[in-house]
Amino acid sequence: MAAIASRYARAFAEVVIDLRMEPGQALQELNAVAALVTSSPELRTVLQNPSVEHTQKLALVDAIIARLGGSRALRNFVAVLIDQRRIGQIDEIAQQFRHELNQRLGIAEAQVSSARELGPEEKQLLEKQMAAITGKVVQATYLRDAALLGGAVVRIGSTIYDGSVRGQLRKIKENLVSG
Numbered sequence: 001m002a003a004i005a006s007r008y009a010r011a012f013a014e015v016v017i018d019l020r021m022e023p024g025q026a027l028q029e030l031n032a033v034a035a036l037v038t039s040s041p042e043l044r045t046v047l048q049n050p051s052v053e054h055t056q057k058l059a060l061v062d063a064i065i066a067r068l069g070g071s072r073a074l075r076n077f078v079a080v081l082i083d084q085r086r087i088g089q090i091d092e093i094a095q096q097f098r099h100e101l102n103q104r105l106g107i108a109e110a111q112v113s114s115a116r117e118l119g120p121e122e123k124q125l126l127e128k129q130m131a132a133i134t135g136k137v138v139q140a141t142y143l144r145d146a147a148l149l150g151g152a153v154v155r156i157g158s159t160i161y162d163g164s165v166r167g168q169l170r171k172i173k174e175n176l177v178s179g
Helices: 002-018 023-039 041-048 054-068 072-083 087-104 120-134 165-178
Strands: 107-114 137-144 152-156 159-162
Touching: 002 023, 002 072, 002 087, 023 041, 023 054, 023 072, 023 087, 041 054, 041 087, 054 072, 072 087, 087 107, 107 120, 120 137, 120 152
Parallel strands: 107 137
Antiparallel strands: 107 152, 152 159
């Protein structure tokens, strides 16, 4: 299913870029619709129900998009998801869309796990260091993991940078065993 969500996300990203839309705004609009569809089982049921007329579904989508202040491109995209019976995957598509936009805009997504809550200065320094390593602007999400003992573990894509005390102890153990 991830491949399907990725395909729709890429297509919408191309539309956003081709129409020179503000990527952040497009992401915010798509996330708002995804949150609405995900949080409302009734809405999802109506949009997925084949016995509800297509024109009624589109009228409902038009009302939702208008109320949210969404773009025409978003309305058309949601209509395509309904037509292709993919509206139930809108949340996953929105997540993939964020990844796709970030990739196209040269933004690296990082997940930082640390033993304690990092302060604003520490976060800024860490993001600056990650930007120097990757050559990209870094958007980081932060998690607390007491099992690390100290330090931090950073995951960017499939690459892991382990600067934790636990990781350093593991390296020392490996050196002692192999040496």
